[in-house]
Amino acid sequence: MSRVSVKICGLGTEATLDAALDAGADLVGFVHFARSPRHLALDDAGRLARRARGRAARVVLLVDPDDALLAAAVERVDPDLIQLHGRESPERVAAIRRATGRPVMKALGIATADDLFGLPAYAAVADRLLLDAKPPPGATLPGGNGVSFDWGLLAQASLPAGTMLSGGLDARNVAEALARTGLTAVDVSSGVEVRPGEKDVGRIAAFVAAARGRG
Template sequence: MSGPDIKICGVTTREALDATIRAQASHVGFNFFPPSPRFLKFADAPALAAQAAGRILRVGVFVDADDSFIADAVAAASLDAIQLHGKEDPARAAALRTRFGKPVWKVISVAGPGDVAKAAAYTGVADFILFDAKTPKGAALPGGLGLAFDWDLLKAYKGPLPWGLAGGLAPANVADAVRGTGTAMVDVSSGVESAPGVKDETRIRTFCFNARNL
């Protein structure tokens, strides 16, 4: 299918996952950060993992989690990739990549040009970079707040790692985001919800359609 890869993040129900698969998203994000309204309990993960198997790639989202917690999530959700959304440094990314044998994605929080440049440090130790908006100081969550950053900051990015775009994306602006940045992936969470943590089937379908029909 043409257009960027699409990740619908923070899916917690069979209905939301079914809508995500029907909309032909390429990846689903399972959030394993307990304070988030999108937190997926380990007990609920196996059923969703089985539903996704062979139909969509499963990405686990973690925030400064320890090895045992990540191991439990990898097992429960049969994860295809590990996304690091905290302050994990390159050494931590490399260690997790080696231990679990899974692709590691690193989220880079962006407010200015210097933040984009931080992606270079993950060359050779991560497999994918996801540029997201930097959250306000003191925010309870590292993402999922519907905040965007200046996408023009990515125009000059020529890093060696493939990368995607997150932060403030929604059905109404995703086409402009893809056109303006040339991103290989768009990642959305709150932008396809009717309330925090509640995915909306129509918004998921419209988001995926608009991302691919520029």
């Protein structure tokens, strides 16, 4: 059985970052999106990214960034991976990857089987895909809404290696999600929070343990 890769996203303090690192998270994510309760200024994200250097892959999450923001994020955060969580086209993803020289993970919203048809175009240009639930009606955030999609949609899908599952995951359901989808990589944000934007060190540890069958 493949080892499950775990990403803890939306980290904002040294204590919660350390909890993720101590639990063995493979990727740690820092959100730069002003409307998010998990938003960090680039300098703050950079400070935490430096603390995590060499212990986990550092991910900066951006939403439809322009070239100036991309350049600033690379300079001030020095991420190992750029996560794009907006409406970036495959062409834009490819351009960002070329311009920054950094691996790119593209988040894609899933609600119905029709949403799977666009995956090959993104898989051709992104280093990784992240499958998240589509935001519910009226939501102001593209992700981190604490909702899941029908995991059964992925049962017959041909997904590239390293595809990451997100959306509504927590320590109670992550093992089932992995079993039903056959994926070996998961991302969590709201599922390890006590309230939007406030991570809990105990929930972080419990999630990583459950994802790896130790919960």
